[in-house]
Amino acid sequence: MNTIDFSASRVARTALALIVLAAIAMTSPALSANLNAPAAGDAAKGKALYQACAACHSIDENEIGPKHRGVVGRRAGSVGDYNYSSALKASGITWNDATLDRWLVNPSAFVPGTKMFFKIDDAQARADLIAYLKEQR
Ligand code: HEC
Numbered sequence: 001m002n003t004i005d006f007s008a009s010r011v012a013r014t015a016l017a018l019i020v021l022a023a024i025a026m027t028s029p030a031l032s033a034n035l036n037a038p039a040a041g042d043a044a045k046g047k048a049l050y051q052a053c054a055a056c057h058s059i060d061e062n063e064i065g066p067k068h069r070g071v072v073g074r075r076a077g078s079v080g081d082y083n084y085s086s087a088l089k090a091s092g093i094t095w096n097d098a099t100l101d102r103w104l105v106n107p108s109a110f111v112p113g114t115k116m117f118f119k120i121d122d123a124q125a126r127a128d129l130i131a132y133l134k135e136q137r
Contacts, residue, residue, distance in 0.1 A: 010117075013064060017055035017118060039124065046132025049125055056118070059136050065116060071095050072134045076111075087113030100130045 056064035066082035073096070077089035091111050093099050099110075104126045107116040120126050 010064065013055040014118060017052040041127035041131025043131040043135050046128035049129050050132055068133060069136050085113055085115045087111050097130055101126050104129065
């Protein structure tokens with residue numbers, strides 16, 4: 001029963017995250033127009049985009065996903081009181097611009113067996129999100 005409830009809630013949260021992301025994309029034509037030419041990340045735009053991540057994450061609390069404060073520069077799977085997949089814990093990844101970008105393109109392709117199922121297709125949006133995460137020291 002619990003397993004079923006958890007999946008339903010995860011599906012609902014993913015759907016919510018996608019709706020938020022679509023809403024942001026519609027109100028920011030520059031974001032969708034720039035698919036293949038990422039400029040430097042814009043942390044202010046990243047903060048707005050983070051609303052989609054906030055369906056599962058927060059900066060200072062573990063939720064469905066681990067808290068994000070200090071994520072840039074830390075080892076993947078290293079928040080002590082969060083219950084990671086063994087795949088992410090064993091990945092040996094350190095989070096930086098390159099690894100976060102690969103992660104957000106497709107977590108399951110980068111770390112098979114991860115329990116994060118959420119992708120960001122827009123390269124500029126990924127750069128903006130990473131710029132925002134860098135500020136959350
Ligand atoms: C539907 C829920 C969900 C959404 C939406 C989501 N995540 Fe996650 N995220 C997770 C889960 C669950 C994990 C833990 C993965 C594991 O243990 O394999 C995770 C892990 C992570 C990690 C690894 C952190 C660490 O401590 O190693 C990063 C980085 C991350 N997410 C970034 C993001 C960003 C940025 C967004 C928004 C673009 C986002 N996530 C959206 C569920 C989500």
